[in-house]
Amino acid sequence: MEFLIDRLPLYLGGAWVTVQLTVGGIALAFVLAMFFGVLGTARSGLLRAVSTVYVEVFRGIAALVLMFWMAYALPLLTGFQLDGRFAAILAVGLNVGAYGAEVVRGAINAVPRAQTEATIALDMSWAQRMRLVILPQAWAQMLPTFGNLSIELMKATAVAFLIGVADITAVAEQMRQATGETVLAFSGALILYFLIAQVLIFGVRLLERRANRRLGRTPPGGRGLLALLRPPAVTASGGAK
Template sequence: MEFLIERLPLYLDGAWVTIQLTIGGCAMAFVLAMVFGTLGSMKHWLPRAVATVYVEVFRGIAALVLMFWMAFALPLMTGFQLENRFAAIVALGLNVGAYGAEVVRAAINAVPKAQVEATVALNMSWFQRTRLVVLPQAWAQMLPTFGNLVIELMKATAVAYLIGVADLTAVAQQMRQGTGETIVAFTGALILYYLMAQVLITGMRVLERRANRKLGRTQAGDTGLKALLKHPAIGGGSAGVG
């Protein structure tokens, strides 16, 4: 324990780099997932073909290999050297974004066709019906799987040290080599990774609850008498239970 306390600032520095990789990778993956997932749900063959190419290519490439390519192969081809941290973010974003695109596509296609047809009858444009009707419902369906992808991306940042990124795993590895305390060194990393994962899980659950609440859906915990009391016909939102 004393070993961990003395070296806590170093672990926190590594954890901060891991958080940066996670946030950057998630932001990029989310944008790519929304863009290519939406393209994949369209009727025209061209946007669907573009989305399919992206998904099949980057879903089939290991994140670590993509990191190596961004950090070492790309500079040889283009003469442009990416900063190692940015190379890791791009690799993670491209890889996880491909999985996310399939989640978005499936969620959009799961929206009842009758509702889409109703928006067409109301003369809504594609942008209006996507923004006002389709995405709010699809968003609630995407979130549980998005939560899993966020956790997987965070864990995938652990290999970024192999391209020279001083993340949490790199700090633990340096501690092990410098002190020989293998168990203690990696226990510190294990604890911090677990804590970061719990924060992400909690955040995604909050988003899920908010999305379901906006759609008027009963929360997973609202079962039995609690759900009955919230029903509008019984008294939810009005008199309640005195």
């Protein structure tokens, strides 16, 4: 324990870098997932094809290889050297965004057809239908999987030290080489990754409760801190309560 306490500032510095990579990657992945996911539900075959190309290309490329390509191959082609952190964010964001796009597309398609027909009968524009009716319902279905993808993205950033990013894993490796304490050095990294994951889980649970409450699915007494820590209840129809 003394080993970890003495080196806590170094670990916290690495944790801050990991948080930056995670937040940046999640932001990029979310924008890409929403854009290409909605595009994947368009009536136009060309737009659906564009979405499919993005999803299949970046879902089929390993995040680590894409990270290396961004950091080492892209500068050779363009003459522009990306910052290591930015390269890592691009790699994990593009990769996870492709998985997220399929989640968005599936959630939108899962909204009952009668809802869409009702909006058409009310003469709503496409933008109004998506903003007011379809996306609010699809959003509640997306969130659990988005939470899983966010945690996977955070864990994927652990390889960013291979392109020179001083994240948690880099600090743990430096401590191992400097002290020879392999178990203690990487135990500190394990603890920090676990804590970051718990924060992400809590945040997603909060968003789930809020989304379900807006749809009238909040169970009685489900508004306190303990309710946020509990997984959302599942109804007989398969939806979260």
